[in-house]
Amino acid sequence: MSFSNNSIRQWTRDGQPVGKTFDYEGGGVITIAVSPDQLMVAGGCRDGRVRLWNIKERSLSGHPWEGIYDGVDCLDWSPNGAEVAGGSQDGTIRRWNTTTGRQIARPIKASDKHVMTLKYSPQGDKFASGGDEDIVRVWSTDGDLLTEIKLGHSKWMWSLCWSKDGAYMFSALGDNTIRKWQWIDGKELVVIRGHTNDVTSLCLSPDGSHLISASYDYSVRIWDLETNQQLGDPLWHDDRVLVVDMSSDGQYFASAISGPDAKIYVWSLEAAFKRMDNDHVSMFVHCQCLF
Template identity: 25%
Template sequence: MKGLENIKSISGHNGAIYDVIFCDPFLFTTSADKYVAQWNPKTGEQTKFAVKLERSSYNIAFSKKHNLLAVGTNNGGIHVINTEKKEEIRLLTQHKSGVFALIHNEKKGHFYSGDKDGVFCAWSSETFDLLITLPYNCGKIREISLSEDGEFLAICGQDGIVRILETSFFNQTNELTAHKEGANCALFDGDFLYTGGKDAHIKKWNWKDEKQLLTIPAHNYAVYDLEFLNNKKNLVSVSFDKSIKLWNTEDISIIERIEFKNRGHRHTVNRIAKISENSFATVSDDRKIKIWKLKND
């Protein structure tokens, strides 16, 4: 059975690392130290690209087509930075509270953002015109996830509900009462959706039928992020309990648990960035970026 191997541990930030995304060939991270940094995951070296902010940022998203990095800050501002010219081109001020969710839809040419008060916004990634604002009053929007074809998105609310919207007109198509204490993350797989919550459970749904198919107590504390590996045969989860877990996707059965004692993180693990079908990065409050790969059978 496959497990995980830690192939790199990268230091450089002077504060908790809140988010990581992979934009081939680099990783971007954002931290409590108010820097957004870029890294080479193969060498572990920081590049010359870095952005110093006036406030902490919880999340980032990138449009490869336009070389634009969007950075959401704790006062609701979204900084739009041209990574080639290394300059800020826009500051979006629609949100009035901290931006906790940010993602780019390459297929539709949209950025989506969600804030602490439950307000969802959609933006054109070309003009940064505001396309729509939807106030859900669902508490903090912790994550916005996309279907593989870009046609649907899932909004994970602090009220425990996962709302599914289509991305042409932003009508809500489905609603899952997912996690009693708050929904933190979601991952699409065709008609299936995997969700992780503050209740420490991972659940599998047929989201179109709004039916729960599986639920397991996955971690000791809140599940913060989920990602597929190995052509969706494996699922990775990270948690407030400081651990990383590798699962068989179909039945959500455990393969391996990684903790500090076996080269894992010392503190809360916040996010996952998939690099390839057999490798990914994790970031933590311990200020470390760790690169992992699936061991060969």
Template identity: 25%
Template sequence: MLWQNSIICMILQGNSNHINAVIISPDGTKVLSASSDKTLKLWNLETGEALLTLTGHHYPIDAVSFTSDGSKAISVSFDSTLKLWNLQTGEVLLTLSGDEYGINAASFSPDGTKALSSYNSNYLTLWNLETGEELLTFTGDFEEVNVINFSPDGTKALSASYGFPLTLWNLETGKKILTLNGDFEEINAIGFTPDGSKAILVGEQSTVNVWNLETGEEILTLNGDFEEVNAISFTPDGSKAILIGEHANIKVSNLETG
């Protein structure tokens, strides 16, 4: 199987605690990791060098996302804040505070002008990142959404919640478009294919599931031989995957040489 025959290209180490999330830059040259040591690290994917360490959160960081041009990032922490970062200077551009129950996850729109955040009190909020304005708040049949991601065109989002089906949302209306019903374990990461027609879901037991978002049907399941995967991201050409294991290792796996 392709996933099982993938090879390890690089291991990036430097955080003092568990890595909770990782994402690759849109141009495929850098990786941004979020850690329980309360820092973000920007890495050179070619050399493995740590380029920048971002500090400012007071509790572990559990989610991170790039803007489409790779110049900024958004992070979510257990301190109930969402921060927008300039990745050239390391400066915090904007801080948004969640409610008393905390923020679970956040994601950027592809054009970098909006963010979607989820809360422990079971609702989602769409933000304007240029003004800090709350654009839309909506809720549904879910609890504690732990992963959310925008579709490539920015008009939809997919959310995963503990013990509940995945939901595809219309971000103009806040209405549910589609529900994915499967035998889901905890979902740790969600990715869209470039055309937005399929979703890639990563479970806590190293399973990777591919779903058709037009029909709501599961297309493929891959079972990996990696340690427990906490997060996954793909290079723009889809040839490599960035995997985060439970022991705070980042591994770049080549998916074409298997």
């Protein structure tokens, strides 16, 4: 799925549009998140509301979720699909019950800066947030601060990713690095270098052994988490890469670029690993213009 202007669009893996767009009134869509069961999509909008669409019916579900009075920068579903958390430009985190649309507990004042990324742990018992400052915070589902990790640099954080076992976090940073943290005590374990501009997005392979990163340096890169080394050559794009994400079946990953000819690229993960041994194997599946 992709979003632009006042609509959300759905595509086949081969780049064909599926049905009509998910339209609404209320300002541009800033961020979207698909539910774990792939049946619903939540969209954070410029009017400060979060809207929920039924993907099959392509229609809004219930009333907009209220509570954020500034733009919604990021959204994430809990692993059980029972709640959605949203981070805002006003530094707050709010959570909603996905059945009732009502807020869960009190808003969390996470920061005086933008909350640009938040992620539930795979176990769903906590979530982490970060953004326009050099701090990662880990919260319980009761809204209590569990850990505050000082990153030790003055750059912002674009994206967070948990290890499969929930013991570690990876952060995509504005100092061109990826860093691995032990969440329980904030100990930094690894600094992964190779990108030459901001690292904007991260996702894990299905078995948790490889990390895929996107960057403003026009590339997507694959990292072996056993050696913390880059595998193969960078996957070059035509513009800055804003986001990378894995398909629900773990067979493909998609990357999206900015610019006037914004596109989504779809890649085969299996072919990516084969390409490491055979440079003639193509891993590129399709790219589709967003507009």
